[in-house]
């Protein structure tokens with residue numbers, strides 16, 4: 001069986017989980033702590049980062065983009081698309097994944113000025129999506145595609161922050177907000193994070209941060 005090695009708060013992990021869940025591929029997970037990476041993990045992981053996916057023939061894959069593409073090549077893709085559409089889907093997925101760490105940085109900001117500066121940068125991604133989204137539930141239609149899976153970590157995290165602190169990173173982006181609601185309603189958010197995700201995530205980003213001060217007042 002496929003084995004996924006992960007860190008509970010990792011957005012790249014949630015994207016890989018999204019691909020596995022949508023494809024109904026059986027897998028098991030081993031969680032590690034990034035501040036105490038086990039030696040066996042350092043031995044197999046070329047960049048020392050999660051997610052790592054160990055295939056059924058024991059090949060160790062790393063880099064979430066490569067892992068998601070592998071899952072499409074190995075197991076049935078969610079949809080058959082032309083080479084052009086595949087390139088566009090990857091490009092729109094990259095617009096999300098390149099903002100995973102900036103979102104983490106934004107949420108981890110200690111003061112309002114830093115938070116506002118980082119948020120303005122992050123919101124450039126939401127603006128691009130807002131301008132591209134149509135009137136369908138999800139990015140490409142009324143079904144969940146690879147592009148939705150790539151945006152899931154950003155939109156899910158924004159929803160947890162809103163719920164806990166009252167602050168909406170998606171304020172001013174109504175189509176992105178509707179897309180976020182559709183993804184949450186689909187149930188995919190819960191299926192792609194560990195059971196204690198909200199607790200772990202909030203413990204990290206809503207403690208000693210600017211958002212923590214908003215959450216206290218919420």
Ligand SMILES: N[C@@H](CCC(=O)N[C@@H](CS)C(=O)NCC(=O)O)C(=O)O
Pocket residue numbers: 007009010011012034048049050051062063064065
């Ligand atoms: N480009 C990598 C990024 C993965 C990444 O940044 N993972 C973080 C956790 S979310 C990590 O392992 N950080 C530990 C480290 O860099 O030492 C991917 O797409 O898989």
